[in-house]
Amino acid sequence: MDYLKRLMKYLDDCKLLVAVGLILALAGIFCSMAVPKVSKHIIDDVLVARHFEKLYHFAIILAGLVLSKAILNYFQSYIFEYTSQKAIYKLREQLYTKLQYQSFEYFDRASTGAIMNRIVGDLEAIRNFLNQGFVQVISIVITLILALSIMLSMNLLLSFLSLATTPLIYSNVKSLAKKLQPTFREIRTSFEKLTSKVQENITGIRVVKAFGNEELEKKSFGKVAFEFTSKNIQAADIRSVHNPLANFLNGLNSVIILVVGGYLAIKGKLSIGTLFAFVSYVNLFSAPIGNIQNLVNQWQNAFASLEKVFEVLDSEVLIHSPKNAIHLKNIKGDIKFENVYFKYKDKFVLKGINIHIQPGEVVAILGQAGSGKSSLINLLARFYDPTSGRILIDDVDVKNVKLCSLRRNIGIIMQETFIFSDTIAANIAFGKPDAKEEEIKWAAKLARADEFIERLPEGYSTVVGERGIGLSGGQKQRIAIARALIYNPKILVLDDATSSLDFETEAEIQNTLKEVIKGRTTIIITHRISQLVVEANKIYYMQDGRIVEQGTHEELMRFKGRYYTTFKKQLLERANSLPA
Numbered sequence: 001m002d003y004l005k006r007l008m009k010y011l012d013d014c015k016l017l018v019a020v021g022l023i024l025a026l027a028g029i030f031c032s033m034a035v036p037k038v039s040k041h042i043i044d045d046v047l048v049a050r051h052f053e054k055l056y057h058f059a060i061i062l063a064g065l066v067l068s069k070a071i072l073n074y075f076q077s078y079i080f081e082y083t084s085q086k087a088i089y090k091l092r093e094q095l096y097t098k099l100q101y102q103s104f105e106y107f108d109r110a111s112t113g114a115i116m117n118r119i120v121g122d123l124e125a126i127r128n129f130l131n132q133g134f135v136q137v138i139s140i141v142i143t144l145i146l147a148l149s150i151m152l153s154m155n156l157l158l159s160f161l162s163l164a165t166t167p168l169i170y171s172n173v174k175s176l177a178k179k180l181q182p183t184f185r186e187i188r189t190s191f192e193k194l195t196s197k198v199q200e201n202i203t204g205i206r207v208v209k210a211f212g213n214e215e216l217e218k219k220s221f222g223k224v225a226f227e228f229t230s231k232n233i234q235a236a237d238i239r240s241v242h243n244p245l246a247n248f249l250n251g252l253n254s255v256i257i258l259v260v261g262g263y264l265a266i267k268g269k270l271s272i273g274t275l276f277a278f279v280s281y282v283n284l285f286s287a288p289i290g291n292i293q294n295l296v297n298q299w300q301n302a303f304a305s306l307e308k309v310f311e312v313l314d315s316e317v318l319i320h321s322p323k324n325a326i327h328l329k330n331i332k333g334d335i336k337f338e339n340v341y342f343k344y345k346d347k348f349v350l351k352g353i354n355i356h357i358q359p360g361e362v363v364a365i366l367g368q369a370g371s372g373k374s375s376l377i378n379l380l381a382r383f384y385d386p387t388s389g390r391i392l393i394d395d396v397d398v399k400n401v402k403l404c405s406l407r408r409n410i411g412i413i414m415q416e417t418f419i420f421s422d423t424i425a426a427n428i429a430f431g432k433p434d435a436k437e438e439e440i441k442w443a444a445k446l447a448r449a450d451e452f453i454e455r456l457p458e459g460y461s462t463v464v465g466e467r468g469i470g471l472s473g474g475q476k477q478r479i480a481i482a483r484a485l486i487y488n489p490k491i492l493v494l495d496d497a498t499s500s501l502d503f504e505t506e507a508e509i510q511n512t513l514k515e516v517i518k519g520r521t522t523i524i525i526t527h528r529i530s531q532l533v534v535e536a537n538k539i540y541y542m543q544d545g546r547i548v549e550q551g552t553h554e555e556l557m558r559f560k561g562r563y564y565t566t567f568k569k570q571l572l573e574r575a576n577s578l579p580a
């Protein structure tokens with residue numbers, strides 16, 4: 001119920017409109033209630049009493065009621081559609097904003113399918129509830145109260161009889177709700193799996209095709225899809241038992257009224273008009289009760305969705321700017337890692353890291369896959385916080401820095417470059433949408449991307465990415481470099497930035513990077529020992545979360561440790577790859 005209260009807050013802006021909608025719904029119910037009453041008069045006072053001259057008068061009233069009900073229905077539907085859309089828009093916006101600010105740790109836990117479902121499926125279920133389910137429940141309650149009061153005023157015995165099956169109807173609905181709840185949860189979970197499967201498959205379609213894995217993918221999709229279908233059938237099974245029972249109980253109500261009411265009418269204790277009105281009232285509240293299965297579905301769905309949506313909205317954002325955060329301005333680029341330990345879940349991946357990088361220095365970090373190199377950068381940019389120890393930029397703990405100002409001072413170029421479906425200019429200016437044309441061109445020129453961009457049909461306005469033209473690996477990497485430079489950051493991180501490129505393109509990009517890193521504190525994370533590494537001020541070699549070797553290239557070569565072995569091995573590999 002707490003969630004319901006919170007949901008109602010999203011209707012605050014439309015309070016008046018919702019009130020009008022409810023009044024219209026109420027007026028509609030009054031119209032429906034009046035129809036059996038008028039019908040009773042037509043039967044008793046016109047047909048039975050043979051006052052046919054009154055028929056015209058009652059017919060007009062009846063037509064007026066039916067027309068009014070239709071008009072009221074139209075406005076009521078419009079109002080609830082409008083208000084529910086507005087509330088969901090607000091909720092969706094909040095949800096999306098929350099996700100934008102969530103820390104990496106959150107995305108490590110949540111599947112893409114689940115996140116997509118929060119934004120699309122769950123909000124749609126809530127909207128359906130706001131638009132229909134919510135009003136319908138209010139309508140059913142009011143209809144029941146009104147119909148019962150009218151019936152009580154007409155005949156006490158028949159009124160009680162019409163309630164004879166109510167306890168059974170109630171327990172039927174309750175047991176349906178109880179059985180459906182876990183099934184709905186399972187349906188949701190398998191739907192999330194389905195969405196994740198499709199998303200993963202489409203994103204990795206190149207790998208699927210390259211390995212000729214279509215058949216296997218088809219099978220594994222079939223499994224997930226089958227699970228989803230079975231759960232839906234399970235829910236339908238539950239409903240199919242309860243639905244006929246509900247219909248039977250409703251029908252039984254009418255039969256009881258007809259038999260007992262008929263007997264009373266024959267005995268002259270009840271007019272035929274009153275009997276007709278009774279049957280109509282019983283049908284009036286039986287109809288929504290018959291629809292109660294759908295309503296239970298809708299409520300269950302909406303409540304499961306509400307729980308999940310508010311779970312996201314309430315989830316704690318672990319990484320955020322502190323109060324009175326420091327704005328990093330005109331930094332020198334001095335970086336210190338002081339006795340840093342870090343773990344993902346329970347596994348320590350960084351153990352006692354101490355590094356001091358002077359402003360403008362170039363530092364290379366090498367090590368085997370999984371040794372913790374990228375984790376260092378994740379901590380520097382505060383994608384995660386260290387478990388213990390500190391990271392300082394210009395002697396300020398990064399935890400005390402305003403997040404956006406921290407990240408604007410660190411340009412990160414990664415191995416995998418994401419190109420958005422947008423123009424080249426927008427892709428370069430991604431971190432600074434208000435960047436001027438000269439700034440974009442300056443960054444592109446520094447990244448030596450200007451030449452190929454100017455050769456494109458529409459230059460900087462060419463649309464690239466999924467909906468636009470494709471770019472080569474080298475071109476993408478140059479866009480990534482330009483994008484990282486747009487804020488002219490004092491600190492630059494190259495995280496395996498060239499490892500996915502062929503030797504020739506790598507050499508070209510390395511040349512560009514040599515220019516780009518001038519005057520910036522640079523951290524190069526790499527597997528390959530390139531010219532940039534050899535010329536670095538200091539090289540750190542990591543193993544299992546620790547720095548096991550450090551020094552310049554010459555020092556480490558003299559040391560003849562792991563760096564030396566790696567260098568020799570790579571030299572040999574490169575020599576072997578050259579044509580004889």
Ligand SMILES: Nc1ncnc2c1ncn2[C@@H]1O[C@H](COP(=O)(O)OP(=O)(O)OP(=O)(O)O)[C@@H](O)[C@H]1O
Nearest residue numbers: 108344345349367368369370371372373374375376
């Ligand atoms: N999001 C995560 N959740 C749990 N464990 C993680 C996560 N990211 C990395 N790890 C683990 O942390 C360890 C260090 O990973 P990290 O990416 O820092 O290594 P790396 O040296 O950069 O590796 P590579 O060279 O392959 O990129 C690895 O054992 C990895 O499996």
